Amino acid sequence: MSVKSKSIQNKSKDERLRKVSNLKVLLNRPELGALGGSVLVFIFFGIVAGDTGMFSAYGTINFLEVSANLGIIAIAAALLMIGGEFDLSVGSMIGFAGICIAIPAIYWGWPLWSSILFAFSMAVLVGYANGILVVRTGLPSFIVTLAMLFILRGATLALTRLITGRTQVPGLRVLIENDPIAWIFSADAFKGVFTWLGSLGLIALRQDGTPLATGIPASVLWWVGMTIFATWLLMKTRYGNWIFASGGDKLGARNVGVPVGRVKISLFIGTAVAATIYACVQVLDAGSADTMRGFLKELEAIVAAVVGGCLLTGGYGSAIGAAFGALIFGTVSMGIYYTDVDTDWFKVFLGAMMLIAVIFNNFIRRRVTENK
Amino acid sequence: MSNNLVEFNNISKFFGSVIALKDVTMHIKKGQIMCLLGDNGAGKSTLIKTLSGVHKPDEGEIIVDGKQTVFDSPRDALDLGIATVYQDLALVSLMSVTRNFFMGREPMKGFGPFKTFDVQKANNIASERMGQIGIDVRDPSQAVGTMSGGERQCLAISRAIYFGAKVLILDEPTSALGVHQASVVLKYIVKAASSGLGVILITHNVHHAYPVGNSFTILNRGKSMGTFDKKDLSREKLLGMMAGGEELDKLEVELKEIDRTSKN
Numbered sequence: 001m002s003v004k005s006k007s008i009q010n011k012s013k014d015e016r017l018r019k020v021s022n023l024k025v026l027l028n029r030p031e032l033g034a035l036g037g038s039v040l041v042f043i044f045f046g047i048v049a050g051d052t053g054m055f056s057a058y059g060t061i062n063f064l065e066v067s068a069n070l071g072i073i074a075i076a077a078a079l080l081m082i083g084g085e086f087d088l089s090v091g092s093m094i095g096f097a098g099i100c101i102a103i104p105a106i107y108w109g110w111p112l113w114s115s116i117l118f119a120f121s122m123a124v125l126v127g128y129a130n131g132i133l134v135v136r137t138g139l140p141s142f143i144v145t146l147a148m149l150f151i152l153r154g155a156t157l158a159l160t161r162l163i164t165g166r167t168q169v170p171g172l173r174v175l176i177e178n179d180p181i182a183w184i185f186s187a188d189a190f191k192g193v194f195t196w197l198g199s200l201g202l203i204a205l206r207q208d209g210t211p212l213a214t215g216i217p218a219s220v221l222w223w224v225g226m227t228i229f230a231t232w233l234l235m236k237t238r239y240g241n242w243i244f245a246s247g248g249d250k251l252g253a254r255n256v257g258v259p260v261g262r263v264k265i266s267l268f269i270g271t272a273v274a275a276t277i278y279a280c281v282q283v284l285d286a287g288s289a290d291t292m293r294g295f296l297k298e299l300e301a302i303v304a305a306v307v308g309g310c311l312l313t314g315g316y317g318s319a320i321g322a323a324f325g326a327l328i329f330g331t332v333s334m335g336i337y338y339t340d341v342d343t344d345w346f347k348v349f350l351g352a353m354m355l356i357a358v359i360f361n362n363f364i365r366r367r368v369t370e371n372k
Numbered sequence: 373m374s375n376n377l378v379e380f381n382n383i384s385k386f387f388g389s390v391i392a393l394k395d396v397t398m399h400i401k402k403g404q405i406m407c408l409l410g411d412n413g414a415g416k417s418t419l420i421k422t423l424s425g426v427h428k429p430d431e432g433e434i435i436v437d438g439k440q441t442v443f444d445s446p447r448d449a450l451d452l453g454i455a456t457v458y459q460d461l462a463l464v465s466l467m468s469v470t471r472n473f474f475m476g477r478e479p480m481k482g483f484g485p486f487k488t489f490d491v492q493k494a495n496n497i498a499s500e501r502m503g504q505i506g507i508d509v510r511d512p513s514q515a516v517g518t519m520s521g522g523e524r525q526c527l528a529i530s531r532a533i534y535f536g537a538k539v540l541i542l543d544e545p546t547s548a549l550g551v552h553q554a555s556v557v558l559k560y561i562v563k564a565a566s567s568g569l570g571v572i573l574i575t576h577n578v579h580h581a582y583p584v585g586n587s588f589t590i591l592n593r594g595k596s597m598g599t600f601d602k603k604d605l606s607r608e609k610l611l612g613m614m615a616g617g618e619e620l621d622k623l624e625v626e627l628k629e630i631d632r633t634s635k636n
Contacts, residue, residue: 236488238478241467245475248464255462256531257447257476315466368466368515 030309031321033360037307037353038324041331049338057194057203057213059338061220067330068223069278071323073297074304075226076274078322080267081305082234084247084314085134085141087271089126090301092152094294097123097279099160102169102289112172112179119276126152127272131265141268149298157291173287185222185277186284188215219281223323226274230319243267248315303350304329307357311365328353376401377437377570378454378539384431385422392418395432396596398589400539400570405561406599407581408574409614410591416574419591420543423572424456425449453538457545461528465517469509472516473498473531501530505560522553526560539570546580558584578614582607590614 045054053059073090080087100119104110110118130148134141160167176182188194191214197203198211205211234240245253246260254260275294283289306312307328308321329350336343376399385393393415400406410416421427423434425443433440436452443449446456463472474494481490495512502509507523516524525545532540542561546554562584565571575581581588588605590597590613597613 236491238480238487238489241471241475241478241489244467244471245464248466249460249462252460252462252464253475255446255458311466315464365466368517 030316030318030361030364031324032309032364033357034308034321034324034328037328037357038331041328041335045331045335045338049335052338054335054338057197057211059334061213061217063331063334064220065217065330066334067327068217068219069281070297070300070304070329071223071326072219072226072278072281073271073274073301074308074322074326075223075230075319076267076271077298077301078305078308078310078317078319079230079234079243080271081302081310081312082247082314082317083243083264083267084250085264085267086145086302087130087268088142088145088298089130089148089152090271090275091294091297091299092149092156093123093126093272093275094279094282094297095291096126096152096156097276098283098289098293099156099169099291101280101283102172103160103163105175106169106171107163112175113181116181116185116280119279120273123272123276124269127269128265130272131268134268135261135264153291160291167291168288169290170288172283172289176284176287182284183218185218185280187218189218189221191215217281217285222277222281223326227319227323234319239263244315246314300329303354306354306361309357309361309364311361312358316365316368325357376435379435380423380432381435382432383419383422383429383434385418385427386430391594393422393429393594396589396591397432398572398596398599400572402568402570403565404587405565405571405573405585407585407588408572408591409576409578409581409588409610411576411614413593414591415594416576416591417543418594420456420541420574423449423541424454453536454541455532455535455537455539456541457525457528457532457543459543459547461524463516463524463528466515468513469502469516469519469527470494470498470512472527473501473534477535497534501534502527505530505563506556520553521549522556525549525557529557529560529564533564533569537569539572540564541572541574543574544576545573546575546577554580576614578607578611582610 049055054063073094077087077090097119100122101112101115104115104118105112126148130141130145133139133144137144157167160169176186194203194211194213194215198205198209203211203213232240234243242253242258242260242263245256245258246263250260275297278297279289279293282293304325305317305322306325308318308323308325310317310322332349333346336346336349378400380396380398383393383396384391396415396419398406398408408416408419418427422429425446425448428443434443435441436454441448441452449456462475464475467475470491471494474497479490479493479497480487481493482488498512499509502512505526507526516527519527529540529542529545540561545557545561549557558580561571561573573581573585582602585602587599587601588610589599590610600610
């Protein structure tokens, strides 16, 4: 951009605007890497595993569900990362929320819906605690939430063993049927369509004539819904601008009146609540809670967010990117079973992908901030 | 009643036993550019922070539009139209021009929970405002990081003016800039003043201050050495009054000495 006196020529005729091709605009988007990566992954599995049933209705639902579960927490993690902070306690929060649902429902006789609400209020509390600690002490969120990772996981294990004498709490399945809100996290959508497709012979059926893939899992709808909501939040609301500002330059943002502390605390609450949504989906799907649920999920969420274009330093990234980051993750983690590749190699792929994503993002940032 | 926008009378500020400022008085009128000059450690930063409401003065009074006031926070000063553009500019380089321009004060549309950031309107205002000061923003959604230092400075100033500043306090706006960029910023400052704003320009660069200033306050070791109108002051005299003036003379003598001894 150059300094020059106000040009008299028509703005649309500005010759310098023409030079910015669509490609360049696309290159400056944070989600480009994840989008391109998704395409590559699909091409790869299309060639390697195209005829194995990976892309049948059942197979597709399978890898979408894995992606969706991760996507739910990755999107919240991405928003927080754009706001300039990390949350390493997400995985532990999943385990904690799981037993917050299961123990009251099974051991204390609470209705399932009330224990779900209880889990969400605990999430708000944990998120608030994370946020207020980071904002008030000025310590790196990495340390604060690492401490919370151990505290929550330990408390989950200790409390569960204290109350139940075990580390697993089964027996939720019977409670789901008549619960007024459990379906939000566990029901399949568009069942009719799948039955109809089954009856036409377009998708595979079981022995009893019901389709193998019974519908779109609730988690997939949560994933899509949260992506749309988070994108709207980032791009179209005042709060979204504050998220970018808080992560981009905390002091600058504060100097022009952005309530940086409030923004960050609310984002920490967001990741804890997303972890609880994840826990609801998992617990209600499995019918049991396990103290080790969500182990290492915080790191997977960060991988997805980073692959999706979020900068580790904050102030830049996108929710759509994180959603695609989760899709890559889910597709590869399930798709690898359809190939001849030993599944042990999955983590190698994961690490390499993250490394490439970070290098690529760094390049993008330089383009965005230094291009002349 | 005087026609001063702001008066700072006999401002003193102490940090424990340290006297950071003592009896500093400045009056700013509409359309006036008051240059505040001083070497490092002269108390410029403390004075800015006191003027902008970060510090409370221990002595003295602040009069805005003829009324005595106390600033409890920078927000109070801002509400009375006294805006400070700090050296760090409060710009986020990864964010777009528009998003920076309206950071914290986004224009909204819609009702209730569906209120959204009116990006279109914000884009239009941002490019129009930047256009007025001669910066042709190709694309207001472009990141601020792509702008030059001078353009960023102008963006920060133009943002302060748009949001109702009557008195602008500019902290070293030209210190990090090249000659051309600095002249662009200085031109803009003159333009802003001629449209009726009062400007306090803090700098240690006499060559930047002298051409644009109407009056000059020189700060030395926390005390004001007085305020001078331009007609009473030559550039050389101004240079000499800065703490560096004598020092530079001494340095010249010493350098000659070194030069002479090394030749022997």
